[in-house]
Amino acid sequence: SQKIEQNSEALNIQEGKTATLTCNYTNYSPAYLQWYRQDPGRGPVFLLLIRENEKEKRKERLKVTFDTTLKQSLFHITASQPADSATYLCALAPSSNTGKLIFGQGTTLQVKP
Amino acid sequence: GAVVSQHPSWVICKSGTSVKIECRSLDFQATTMFWYRQFPKQSLMLMATSNEGSKATYEQGVEKDKFLINHASLTLSTLTVTSAHPEDSSFYICSARDVTTNEKLFFGSGTQLSVL
Numbered sequence: 001s002q003k004i005e006q007n008s009e010a011l012n013i014q015e016g017k018t019a020t021l022t023c024n025y026t027n028y029s030p031a032y033l034q035w036y037r038q039d040p041g042r043g044p045v046f047l048l049l050i051r052e053n054e055k056e057k058r059k060e061r062l063k064v065t066f067d068t069t070l071k072q073s074l075f076h077i078t079a080s081q082p083a084d085s086a087t088y089l090c091a092l093a094p095s096s097n098t099g100k101l102i103f104g105q106g107t108t109l110q111v112k113p
Numbered sequence: 114g115a116v117v118s119q120h121p122s123w124v125i126c127k128s129g130t131s132v133k134i135e136c137r138s139l140d141f142q143a144t145t146m147f148w149y150r151q152f153p154k155q156s157l158m159l160m161a162t163s164n165e166g167s168k169a170t171y172e173q174g175v176e177k178d179k180f181l182i183n184h185a186s187l188t189l190s191t192l193t194v195t196s197a198h199p200e201d202s203s204f205y206i207c208s209a210r211d212v213t214t215n216e217k218l219f220f221g222s223g224t225q226l227s228v229l
Binding site: 008032034036041042043044045046049089093099100101102103104105106 | 158204
């Protein structure tokens with residue numbers, strides 16, 4: 001069956017450290033993969049997009065990698081801050097229908113001062 | 114950046130009544146809008162894809178007569194939950210795709226529906 005999975009356990013890290021979140025997928029051929037941030041009671045906010053032919057993308061303190069062999073994307077936040085505390089969602093667009101986005105369940109990150 | 118306005122932010126209604134949720138793209142045209150539903154600590158589940166001027170496409174298991182979607186203009190889509198029941202209580206979120214950027218979605222702030 002098709003699945004997109006993120007670590008459901010919350011990730012707790014100390015301010016200043018690098019947070020690494022994982023997104024694994026099964027039985028999909030993504031055309032691209034996106035990461036979103038969601039705060040409680042709010043809609044998701046787009047962060048980064050990485051295509052199937054790209055290995056890595058960066059934006060300020062954020063970095064995303066995409067390994068189509070491992071069927072995995074990693075999302076890194078360097079020099080993390082308490083304001084980075086939120087739930088982070090990965091989403092993929094299947095090659096068969098790039099008009100849709102399929103979301104993982106999200107990983108909650110807590111950055112402690 | 115592009116803004117999607119969703120209204121209302123929260124609504125409480127009695128069982129059996131209907132509730133309408135509006136989703137507007139404020140500074141761009143959205144030929145396609147998506148409606149999602151999210152339960153606490155769970156993923157966003159796509160309910161339907163709304164195309165301007167045509168019928169919505171519903172995901173498997175979503176009742177089209179229960180969740181009425183209208184996308185009458187390039188900037189407005191509405192979701193009406195008809196004859197709401199307590200099990201319909203959820204967080205509903207709309208999103209829109211800007212035709213110029215195509216791939217990323219802009220989300221509304223969500224509507225928390227509580228059916229008593």
